[in-house]
Amino acid sequence: MKKYDYLIVGAGLFGAVFAHEATKKGKTCLVIDKRDHIGGNIYTEEVEGIQVHKYGAHIFHTSKKEIWDYVNQFTEFNHFVNSPIAVYKDELYNLPFNMNTFHQLWGVRTPAEAKAKIQEQISRMHITHPKNLEEQALALVGQDVYEKLVEGYTRKQWGRECKDLPSFIIKRLPLRYTYDNNYFKDPYQGIPKGGYTRIIKKLLEGVQVCLKTDFFANREELTAQADKILFTGMIDEFYDYCYGELEYRSLRFETEVLDMGNYQGNAVVNYTDYEVPYTRIIEHKHFEFGTQPKTVITREYPAAWEKGKEPYYPINDPKNDELFDKYERRALEEKNVLFGGRLGMYRYMDMDKVIEEALNMAETELTYEEV
Numbered sequence: 071m072k073k074y075d076y077l078i079v080g081a082g083l084f085g086a087v088f089a090h091e092a093t094k095k096g097k098t099c100l101v102i103d104k105r106d107h108i109g110g111n112i113y114t115e116e117v118e119g120i121q122v123h124k125y126g127a128h129i130f131h132t133s134k135k136e137i138w139d140y141v142n143q144f145t146e147f148n149h150f151v152n153s154p155i156a157v158y159k160d161e162l163y164n165l166p167f168n169m170n171t172f173h174q175l176w177g178v179r180t181p182a183e184a185k186a187k188i189q190e191q192i193s194r195m196h197i198t199h200p201k202n203l204e205e206q207a208l209a210l211v212g213q214d215v216y217e218k219l220v221e222g223y224t225r226k227q228w229g230r231e232c233k234d235l236p237s238f239i240i241k242r243l244p245l246r247y248t249y250d251n252n253y254f255k256d257p258y259q260g261i262p263k264g265g266y267t268r269i270i271k272k273l274l275e276g277v278q279v280c281l282k283t284d285f286f287a288n289r290e291e292l293t294a295q296a297d298k299i300l301f302t303g304m305i306d307e308f309y310d311y312c313y314g315e316l317e318y319r320s321l322r323f324e325t326e327v328l329d330m331g332n333y334q335g336n337a338v339v340n341y342t343d344y345e346v347p348y349t350r351i352i353e354h355k356h357f358e359f360g361t362q363p364k365t366v367i368t369r370e371y372p373a374a375w376e377k378g379k380e381p382y383y384p385i386n387d388p389k390n391d392e393l394f395d396k397y398e399r400r401a402l403e404e405k406n407v408l409f410g411g412r413l414g415m416y417r418y419m420d421m422d423k424v425i426e427e428a429l430n431m432a433e434t435e436l437t438y439e440e441v
């Protein structure tokens with residue numbers, strides 16, 4: 071008999087939710103992670119009394135009450151509402167694109183005036199079948215919004231000119247004809263008091279966790295310890311890249327402690343012109359309405375991905391999706407290996423979706439086990 075029912079590779083949100091549910095059902099789990107901390111990309115650590123989002127700004131939001139109730143079991147959430155600011159050269163705009171933005175751009179005051187202005191700019195383009203991202207964006211929002219708020223930011227994010235990017239990257243660019251700076255439409259939104267790591271700690275209570283343990287450094291020995299594996303790392307790495315490498319975009323974070331109470335007056339400020347090399351600056355204390363004497367800011371730089379760098383965003387273009395299909399088909403044949411999370415499923419997912427997917431997997435897996 072093996073020592074554990076499940077070996078869970080990855081102590082991120084997916085692995086932790088599954089481990090919690092499995093433990094509740096009386097299963098034994100060993101969770102490993104190659105990093106020196108739990109939480110994966112939602113990890114937060116305290117600096118100067120402020121919860122710092124180590125891998126980029128994380129705002130919890132969901133439309134599903136059951137998911138909101140689920141996370142609220144583990145910690146209390148504050149009432150943070152994400153209302154980012156965009157800086158373009160020396161101009162400042164509210165996001166998402168709404169009546170405040172349109173007023174700042176053109177001085178218009180009514181939705182009818184804003185709609186007429188945007189419609190006039192869109193029709194001037196005569197774009198019926200967008201051939202690339204630039205044409206797609208121009209056809210959706212017109213010239214001014216595109217040039218000041220979309221072009222430079224997108225170019226930085228993808229490391230390519232918008233003309234050279236496929237149109238499918240931007241399916242929609244919502245325009246809001248109300249004075250509403252709330253970025254998310256979901257009815258439930260907030261930041262966990264005390265940080266995200268606290269949620270993961272609670273989820274992993276009573277579970278055996280080994281950090282600084284890379285699955286691939288000791289694959290056979292680790293596999294021998296459990297009946298089944300839940301793998302939340304890169305699916306192509308699991309299969310030794312046998313069909314080829316999946317591609318990602320990466321990020322680089324530069325964090326600084328500043329000897330001042332308030333640097334930018336907002337949690338998230340996007341820099342939309344191409345000349346500024348970072349895409350945004352996060353001031354962490356504003357996620358939790360902090361009043362500490364110092365502040366911590368993080369500049370976020372988009373970066374090319376290569377093996378060894380952190381894979382942040384899957385590039386779900388037709389080429390990569392086709393490659394992933396091959397890995398997925400192979401994965402479906404496995405009897406004792408499950409794949410989950412953003413890397414195992416090669417899909418960007420917000421935290422609420424990750425929780426939902428992990429709960430679904432736990433339900434299918436653990437109910438089936440009981441029969």
Ligand code: FAD
Nearest residue numbers: 080082083084104110111126128129285303411412420421
């Ligand atoms: P991860 O958090 O990546 O966990 C996987 C874990 O597996 C990692 O800890 C990794 O070290 C470990 N691992 C991998 N390979 C191995 C191996 N070989 N051996 C051992 N361990 C291994 N979502 C929101 O809802 N709101 C937001 O505002 C938001 N902002 C985001 C901002 C950025 C910049 C990014 C990149 C994502 C954001 N997300 C946001 C999404 C959120 O980060 C994910 O939903 C979540 O982190 C995914 O959890 P996971 O467990 O699937 O993956």
